[in-house]
Amino acid sequence: MRRILIIDDEDDIREVAALSLESMAGWQVTTASSGADGIRAALADPPDAILMDVMMPMMDGPTTFKEMQAMPAIAHIPVILLTAKVQGPDQRRFAGLGVTAVLFKPFDPLTLADQMSTALGWKS
């Protein structure tokens, strides 16, 4: 069973994304509400992939990703960023970070798992 860690400061985003991935794909989901908590969760129990919001207070998604990349225990975990910013410059900035993919909010709860599977190469 695939294990996903969702990192987002918004309660409703975490809840809907978790419900979506659990219901539609049967994945096991854990959540964190900040970049710092997300790093702690990933270190404690490394997931198969991380879905992470870009805009978060204190430590945003790109910063959190860079911190994770500096930690050998979790640097290998693929990260998908989730953003509501749809302008071109923002997309280019995120793509240049080295994350696996960037998905856009609002996501469709019925297809989020499919989109992630495709991005992660999990589809057979």
Added chain:
Amino acid sequence: MEESPSSRFCPACSAKPQEGCRNAEGDIIRGWHQERHPGYKPPASPAEASQRLIEQLWYRNMPLTLSRLDLFDAAALAARDGTLTQDVRDSAASTAHKMAGSLGMFGYKRGTDLARQLEQLLESSAVPDATRLTSLAEQLRAELKVPVGSAG
């Protein structure tokens, strides 16, 4: 506690495990008791199960939605009065960004578009057009079918 199909919510009333479910009268029934909910029918598919829970989440988050709409109304009023501070503007822009990113997943695609327009208006370097700000706030409230003053 009984085993639940979802580790987070009762599919019938969206209660979390520590809250307990509520019956039709609003009284708490401890534990997972979906079979006690009047008229409850199990979902026919994972998609239907997911949709039901998401709809319940929408109503559960309604107080937050109402407070966000009130913030836009307050920002629009301040803009009309010429008293819109940078703090209120930044807060409203941030809130609009959050709503732009979430309304669509609850099925409010036009809501996402309206919130995005609000975000862009509030983030622009120019002083926000008060008429446009008011119009967008009103359109968003109408789109979400929330009357003015619902928050009480």
